[in-house]
Amino acid sequence: MDIDLADLDFWRNPLKERNEAFARLRQLEHPVFFPEKKVPFLRSGAGFYALVRHADVVEASRNAKVFSSEPAVTNPEPPGWVKQVFGESMVNMDDPRHARLRRIVTRSFSPKMLQNLQSDIENACARIVDDVEARGAGDFVTQVAARLPIHVICDMMGIPDEYRAKVHDHVDVSTAYTGVRPSLARSVRMAGQNMMALLALQKLVIKLGHERQAEPTGDLVSLLVNANPDGEKLTDKELGSFFSLLLVAGNETARNTMAHGIKLLTDHPDQRALLTGDFDAHINGAIEEMVRFVSPIMQFRRTVTEDYDLRGLHLRAGDKVVLFYGSANRDESVFPDPDAFDITRDTKPHVGFGGPGPHFCLGANLARQEMRTMFRTLLTRLPAIRAVGEPELLLSNFDNSVRSQSFTF
Template sequence: MAQSPPTAGALPDISDIDLSDNEFWKQPLEERHAAFARLRAHPPQFFAEPDMGPLPPGPGYYALVTHADVAEASREPGVFASQPSAISIPDMPPDFAEYFGSLINLDDPRHARLRRVVSRGFTPRMLTRLQEDVERHAARIADDLRETGPCDFVSRVAARLPLVVICEMMGIPEERHREVLENSNVVLAGNDPEYLGDDAETAMTRLLEAGENLSRLLAELAAQRRAEPTSDLTSALVNANVDGESLTDQELGSFFILLAVAGNETTRNAISHGLRLLTENPKQRELLWSDFETHAPGAVEEIVRHASPVVWMRRTLTRDHEMNGHTFREGDKTLLYYASANRDSAVFEDPDTFDITRKPNPHLGFGGPGPHFCLGAHLARREVTVMLRELHRSVPTIRAAAPPKRLASNFVNGIKSMPCEF
């Protein structure tokens, strides 16, 4: 994707870039980011929607790739709406979108109502209570790793911590943890045939089955907690009454799908990318290891910025609107590319460099400002911090032994496997 330097006053050529082509997302990360850098020099570009098999072709979308555009669209939910879908480019049936997206696919007042109820699980008091659990599980994972020796880092380390934390938050028995992991893998599989098969019909069937499995699991647990309340999050949610409001069974199931997928998969990928980045940048690793407590907060933020585990979210225009010199029309679809905004040289100096001392670091890795900022951001930060701390304690020489095997997805910057050695 190397380009000749543009002539004075000319914009770089972008005719070879198609964000809806699956082949684009198979390119090395460096080539993708170089393409986004060229796109950022232009006004928002329009792309045709990808072929989704049984779904009718949609009207296409504008790619928002600058930090300014993504941040402003995030601050204007009344104009850039999450309904009918924030997580799919095509318009899914409304029930399907809400089933898999929960509050991510909703606007106020329903979004505010649902978030108000589920926020009970993410209060400072609840997170403080979780801290000891996170530390205990991370220490056990690191100690197990030292005993196991070189292995796949994703399955042995990165995937285990967020999975067990979320399952224990919800009160899910240990024998069903793998069921949660396997089904959440399918829900966020993107276009990866390893999880979804080779054709659209099979993919849709597997996706629906995975969602139903997760929803059914929580329905069983919810029935138990209504009869015998406990101290876990499931019990708090099914018995919640916030200003006279509680969750329906459908809302509860959809929220669990969101929690299992967003809380598990994205944190797993942040931990995996963390090891990759520290391996590829040994001086940054040496700096972090030299004074972990001082540099850990900056390291976690830089990992999230540099990796951008969630690549984009969709918004739909509720009315005609002008933003940063571009006029959008009612009904236009836009994709907010966090992965591009987090490399915008107008905001980040030397944006492709991994720098754990970067200050300020106003990345959008947890979503832009506004009502859809990630509900679990504080928990994710704690999990990544604690896991890195335990690796430093238990296996300080750990490094990625080979390039990662990446998820075939344009939505999640996922790592399926990555060998480690120490």
């Protein structure tokens, strides 16, 4: 086969060619195994089976007992000392550890909590558009898409204004590390930069956590470090890991979807006309279709815990599988004409926020809320806004990140 999902060159191909390759893989009888090169000093695996059909991704997502998130959902796996220093991210845990942490933080994303954020999100969107009008058009990512999610997360956590520029810089370093790295030297250098950025983020929020234990202020940090009615709270390392996860995962989903979204609305004027003609009727469908079409996080990895048969393929304990969300979201058996951008389609089964099961994205509703509010503000106040030219994309097999997108209004 001339397709190699483990090869850097595959991810250099235009999106159309990659989608065609995944379509060919979906037609095969069994998932295909892709060997990986060993990278010195990094815990890269021997290879993985690619789960590219929607049904396979859903099955693996639901069955966390067999398809484990431990030791890590990304590749290369972090060395053991990283977990000792930084703590372990919730996405790299299975139950009961995962369930305990999710139980503590879930109350911070309840419908009531999110509704209380709406006024703040609206004000943030208004300020962002004010700045766009005052400064003029340039890069949609830096001026719009990247600003809102970090602002909202920092507000939720109670991060003081003077630290927010540093937080933004650290997040950019961390997300750049998810890209495909072509050399050992660059891998090591970027790993070091990523570790320093994560350390700075965690030191900041842990310091804040100690302050909120002494004097709670009602923000998210205060809720997480002080015991809930069941007597549960986050430790310093757990708070630091959760903050890093929220900033990177929570930021990237909304940021990437908005950046791709302005391009999609520009390239599909018929869909834009539908949306602007009756915003309330179509915005929810538009957001879900953007997430399906874009798949802002393209894949997660799982480790098989016991022998298991998946669509005629016999998996053995210790095997690795990769859930390719972008491919599942274009599965012809679930989404007719999957390469068409159609805000009226039924997108309920998409896996753009991860598949169903215990690891479904905790912040999905917050991301939806941010995107709905931002597109309403943009299309109301800047009705002629549109993307200009092609986006600059991060070279990555994990994060469908737009580094820059020119725009005008």
